[in-house]
Amino acid sequence: MHGIGFGAEQIGIAALRFPRIASVCIFVLLVLIGTSLPNLSFDDDINRVFLSDSALSQAQQTYEAEQSPPLGTVLIHVTSPAALSADQMTSLRDLSLELEFIEGVTAVASPFVLRWPPTADAPSGTPLFGQQIDQGFIGDLAAFEALDTGLPTFLNITLTAMMFSVSINTDQTTVAAAAANISVELGHALPAGLSANITGEDVISSEIVSGLKDDLIALNLWGALMVALAAFVLLRDLRMALLAVLPAVTGAAGVLALSVWLGYPITVLSNVIPILLLVLGVADGVHLAGSLKETGDVRRAIETVGPACALTALTTAVAFASITLSGNSQLYEFAVLGAVGTTLSFAIVIVTFALLGRTFRLSDRAVPQISASIAQRLTKIGVARPRTTVVLSILVLILATFGFSQTRAWFPLYLNLPDGSATLGTNDAISEDFGGVFQMIVETDGDWKQTRALTERLEAASGPGTVLSEVNFARWLGHPDTRPSQEELATLPRELVDQIRAKDDSSRIFVSVPEPMRSKDTLAQFDKIHDVALAAGADRIIGLPTIMRVEAVTLIGQLSFGLLVAAVGATGLVAVAFRSVRLVPVLIIPNVLPLMLTGASLHLWAQGQLTPTAVLALTIAFGIAIDDTVHFLSRFRALTAQGQTAQQAVLTAAGSTGQVMVLTTLLLTFGLCVTLFSDFNPIRVFGGMMIVTLWAALLTDLFLLPALLTWKRTANGSV
Amino acid sequence: MVLFRLIVLAAILAATAGAADPLADMAGTWQGSGWAKETQQGPQETVRCRITNSYDQATRTLTLSGRCVVPGRQLTIAGSLTGSDGAERITGRWSSPDGIGSVQIVGIQREGIVAFNFKATDPATGRDLAQNVEWRVSDGALRLRSTDRRTPTIKMSDISFIR
Numbered sequence: 001m002h003g004i005g006f007g008a009e010q011i012g013i014a015a016l017r018f019p020r021i022a023s024v025c026i027f028v029l030l031v032l033i034g035t036s037l038p039n040l041s042f043d044d045d046i047n048r049v050f051l052s053d054s055a056l057s058q059a060q061q062t063y064e065a066e067q068s069p070p071l072g073t074v075l076i077h078v079t080s081p082a083a084l085s086a087d088q089m090t091s092l093r094d095l096s097l098e099l100e101f102i103e104g105v106t107a108v109a110s111p112f113v114l115r116w117p118p119t120a121d122a123p124s125g126t127p128l129f130g131q132q133i134d135q136g137f138i139g140d141l142a143a144f145e146a147l148d149t150g151l152p153t154f155l156n157i158t159l160t161a162m163m164f165s166v167s168i169n170t171d172q173t174t175v176a177a178a179a180a181n182i183s184v185e186l187g188h189a190l191p192a193g194l195s196a197n198i199t200g201e202d203v204i205s206s207e208i209v210s211g212l213k214d215d216l217i218a219l220n221l222w223g224a225l226m227v228a229l230a231a232f233v234l235l236r237d238l239r240m241a242l243l244a245v246l247p248a249v250t251g252a253a254g255v256l257a258l259s260v261w262l263g264y265p266i267t268v269l270s271n272v273i274p275i276l277l278l279v280l281g282v283a284d285g286v287h288l289a290g291s292l293k294e295t296g297d298v299r300r301a302i303e304t305v306g307p308a309c310a311l312t313a314l315t316t317a318v319a320f321a322s323i324t325l326s327g328n329s330q331l332y333e334f335a336v337l338g339a340v341g342t343t344l345s346f347a348i349v350i351v352t353f354a355l356l357g358r359t360f361r362l363s364d365r366a367v368p369q370i371s372a373s374i375a376q377r378l379t380k381i382g383v384a385r386p387r388t389t390v391v392l393s394i395l396v397l398i399l400a401t402f403g404f405s406q407t408r409a410w411f412p413l414y415l416n417l418p419d420g421s422a423t424l425g426t427n428d429a430i431s432e433d434f435g436g437v438f439q440m441i442v443e444t445d446g447d448w449k450q451t452r453a454l455t456e457r458l459e460a461a462s463g464p465g466t467v468l469s470e471v472n473f474a475r476w477l478g479h480p481d482t483r484p485s486q487e488e489l490a491t492l493p494r495e496l497v498d499q500i501r502a503k504d505d506s507s508r509i510f511v512s513v514p515e516p517m518r519s520k521d522t523l524a525q526f527d528k529i530h531d532v533a534l535a536a537g538a539d540r541i542i543g544l545p546t547i548m549r550v551e552a553v554t555l556i557g558q559l560s561f562g563l564l565v566a567a568v569g570a571t572g573l574v575a576v577a578f579r580s581v582r583l584v585p586v587l588i589i590p591n592v593l594p595l596m597l598t599g600a601s602l603h604l605w606a607q608g609q610l611t612p613t614a615v616l617a618l619t620i621a622f623g624i625a626i627d628d629t630v631h632f633l634s635r636f637r638a639l640t641a642q643g644q645t646a647q648q649a650v651l652t653a654a655g656s657t658g659q660v661m662v663l664t665t666l667l668l669t670f671g672l673c674v675t676l677f678s679d680f681n682p683i684r685v686f687g688g689m690m691i692v693t694l695w696a697a698l699l700t701d702l703f704l705l706p707a708l709l710t711w712k713r714t715a716n717g718s719v
Numbered sequence: 720m721v722l723f724r725l726i727v728l729a730a731i732l733a734a735t736a737g738a739a740d741p742l743a744d745m746a747g748t749w750q751g752s753g754w755a756k757e758t759q760q761g762p763q764e765t766v767r768c769r770i771t772n773s774y775d776q777a778t779r780t781l782t783l784s785g786r787c788v789v790p791g792r793q794l795t796i797a798g799s800l801t802g803s804d805g806a807e808r809i810t811g812r813w814s815s816p817d818g819i820g821s822v823q824i825v826g827i828q829r830e831g832i833v834a835f836n837f838k839a840t841d842p843a844t845g846r847d848l849a850q851n852v853e854w855r856v857s858d859g860a861l862r863l864r865s866t867d868r869r870t871p872t873i874k875m876s877d878i879s880f881i882r
Contacts, residue, residue, distance in 0.1 A: 093790065097767040100788040113791030121760040123846075127790065131754055131763045493792055 009306025104173030227671035248281025251345035298357035313346035319566030375658025403600025411552035435466030435512030594696035753878030
C-alpha cells in the first residue's frame, strides 16, 4: 500500500523524526520565498511565448534582432463626428510635431508627412500640407491619391478619422511609458470636438500583461482567502482548515519563488502553474487533514494518504516534463518550472503538514456527514448497475470526445484585453478605416520585378492604402519600373528606409491587417493575403499577426500533444505504482471522460475555441482527475487488502476518501469562483473549465470508477 | 533633409546671439516655432525646435543640445560656442551625427544681434549649403532669421523661440 508514492512520502516522516531540523529548513525556505517574491518578474512580451524553433519564428527573431534601435509602435486613432476642417487639420499638424518631442519618439507618421514628388526646388518634395492649411487640402488629398502611389494617407475616405503611427525607441523608454506621455499630450493638444484612442501591437501587449498581472495577484489572494474560508465553513474546524490550506498556499508561494530562482519570468502560460499547485496542494491537504482527524496520528496520516499525494505529485510532474517533448524551446521553461515546482510544492506541503500536524490538535467535532452521504449515494448507483454505468459512461465519453474534436485551435488576442478596454473598439475602427492595427511583413529576396509584382498582388488582395513598400516610393518618384536609388531613398526618413530595405538584395513589404482571429471573416482575409504572398513568391512572411495565426496554432498542437503524452504517461505511472496492468483501462476512462467533457464544454462558453489557455486548463484537468482517482484507488486497495470485498471496499472508500473528495471539490469550487469575476475572458474560461473538471472528475470517480472496480468482481477484488 | 540641416545649424548659432552677455542669456530651455526652406525657391515648411543650453561662466562656453522637427523628420543636435572677453568674435563647433557632421562656426556679436555666414556640404546629397544667419535676443525671446548667401534677398528661415 505504501509503495505507490515511490517512498516520496518519507520526506514527511523524516520531518516528524527531525522536527527541529525540518522547522529550520521550512523557516529558511519561507524567508527565501519572502525575499524572492518581490523580485518576481512578468514577461512583458506576450508574443515571445509563441515563438518556437520553427523557420517562421527564427525569421521573426532575425527581423527583431536587426532592428537597431529596437522600435515599438503606438497608433493614435483620432475621430471626428464630421469631416475634419482646415483648422482642425492645422491643430492636428501641430500635435504631430509635439509628439516628435516626446522622449523615445523617433518618428511620427501621419497625413502631414505626405509630400508631392520631388522637384529641383524641393528635392525632398513639397509638403502636401503647407504652412497654412486651408479647405483646399481636400482637393490636394484627392490629387495626391490620383498619383496612384498607393502610399497610405492616414485619413479615411470620409475624412472623419486620422491615424498617427508613432515609432518608439525601446532602448530609450518603454512603449507603456511613451504611450502614457502621448496620452498626456493628447489631453491638452487634441482639438475640441475630436476624440483619440491609443493602440498598436506593443500597446495591446502592454495592456494585457499589466492588467493580467494585477488581476492574477488579486485573484490568487482572493482565491486563497476563499478556499480558507470555505475550508473553515465546510470542515467546521479552524485548525483542520489551516492544515488543509496553509501547506498548499506555502507550496504555491514556493513555486512563484522558484520562478525567481530559476530566472524565469512569469508568462501568460506559466501563471497557471501556482494555481494548479494550489489546487492540488489543497486537495492533498484536505486528504491528509481528513486522515489525521480520523486517526488522530499525524504519522499514520502521512503513511496512509502520503503515498497517494506523492503519486499525484509525481504524475503532475511527469505531465509537465512531457511538455519538453513538444520540441518548443519556449515551452521548455514552462515545463521545467511546472515539473520542478510540483516536486518542490509536494515537499513543502508534506513537511509543513507534518510540522503543523504535530502541534495542531484537531477538534472532536465530526466533519459534516452530508459530503460522505453524497459520495456514498453516487457510488451505490454505480455499483448497483455497473454494466449500465460503464456503457452509459462510454457513450458520454464518445459524445464528449466528438464535441471536443469539433473545437478549433484559435488564438483571439482581443479576448485577452480586459473588459471595458477601449482598445478593441479602436482596433475594429482602424481595421475598417486603415486595414488594421497589425503589420504582416512580407520579405522577398527577388529582383525589382518580383518586388513590384508582389506589392501589386498584395494591394489587390488587401485594399488601397494598406500596403507599404519600395514600390510605393518608386511610383512617387515617377519611375515604378526601377528600384529607387540610395540617393533617392536618402530623402526619406531613415527609419522608414531601414524598414523597407534592410539589405541591398531584399525588400520588405508591410501590409496592415486586422487581428487574424478576430472573427472568421478576418481569418479568411488574413489567409487570403498570406496565400497571395506565398503564391507571388514571398520568401518569408513574418510579423505578429503571422506569429499569432501560425505559431499560436502550432503551440496549441504541441500542448495538445503534451497533454496526450501526459495522459498516457501519468496513467502508466499510476499503473506501475499500483503494480497492475489491468488498472490501465480502469484509469483511462474515468480520467479521460472529465477531460473530454471539459473540452466539449468549450462550445458552451468559448464558441468552441481551443486556446492555449484552454489546453493548459485541460492538462490541469487531467491532473485533477487522476488526483481523485489515485486517492480513491489507494483507499480501495487498502480496504481490499484488509479483506473487504470490492463492493464493500468501494462503499467504504466512498464514505471516507469520497467524503474528502466532495469536500475538496466544494472547497476548490469556492476558491475558483473568484476567477469568474476576473476582467479577463481567458481567466474566466480557465476558472470555469477548472470547476467543470472538478465536478466531472468527482462524478466519474464516485460513479464510474466504483462501477469499473466492482464489475465482474464478487470478492477480494484487487487492483 | 537639406532644409533640416540648415535649421539645425542655425539653431546652434542661436547660442551666439546676445545682449550684454549673450551666451549667458541663452542658458535655459527654449521652444522654437516657425518655418524654413530647403532651397531658394522651395516651399516654406513648418518647423519646431526644442533646445537646452547650459552656460559655463569660467570658460564662457555655451553648450547646446536639442531637437528640431518638420512633419515626419527629426534631427538631434549638439554643439558648443565660446566667446572671448572684450571681443566680438565667437567661435564654436556643432556636431550632428545624422546631419551634416561637424561644422566649425565663426561669428560676431554686436548690440544683441549675432550675424554669421557659413558654408557646408550635405553628405547625403552632396549639395552645398551657404547662408547668412542673424539671431536677435530681446526680452527673453530669441529669433532666428536666415537668408541665402548668394542672393541675400531670399529668406530661408524664420523661427521664434520662447523659454
